Amino acid sequence: MRGLFKTLFGDARHVVAVALCLMVTLAALRSPAAPAAGLVLPLCLLAAAAYLARR
């Protein structure tokens, strides 16, 4: 099961990166900046891709 998960979604770093992106997005959605959430998630994910590409 662990192997299947890793095959599909990568290692723990990927999961943590997506979890952090979602937490930032949720915080944005619950703040006065909620309309900007559509920009927050893509920017976070691109930053995550930049980080993961170097690992």
Place this chain on the structure above:
Amino acid sequence: MTGMLLAVFLTAAVEWVEAYTIILAVALSIGWGRALQAMGAALAALAALTAAGSFLLTRIQDLRVLQLLIGVFLLLFGLRWLAKAVARGAGLKALHDEAAEFKALRGRADLHDRRAAWLVAFNGTLLEGLEVWFIVVTLGVQTGHLAAAALAALLALAVVAAMGAALHKPLARVPENAIKFLVGAALLSFGTYWTLEALGYRWPLGDATLIALLAFYAMGGLALIRLYAGTRARP
């Protein structure tokens, strides 16, 4: 729907090319009949997994929960593919080389044992096919076009099989990294769109946002490749 089918087709094409390399290496050891038999068994297992996966997902009654689940799965999958494609495009990681993969497989001692070689072909097809299965089920269930998604994956299989039958050598010229880059960006776009929508966000441009998201991830990814390639080239 066209974008979804294209994403499924391209994902499947890349994975079937990798599976074909394994089948070809095994076929040269134990014959095409047994190698294709192993591939057929793996495809049957994948078909059963597709049926089971779609059955389980369609049991989720709350559509927002389903959308969130599929969205997050696609973010995880798409991020992995995009990050890997950026790393390979910038030269931080070696490109996947089908010819080298084939050579390494042919050098394996267990490939001359009929049973072990059959298992190599079965496991190889199953492992490569798992990513196809995942994309077919998630995109198919979420868009309500599971049969069309499965057909797109089968069409990719037919195309790769036809190319393999014509060439009888690893399909090394298929631009795997470019395809993975594009599919990674597309899956991140679908994942972003559905995740935020499930969380209650209303996209100002509606479905057209998907094109904007794809352009954002593709251009962002290309910028990262240029940045990292430039950093690497500097002494």
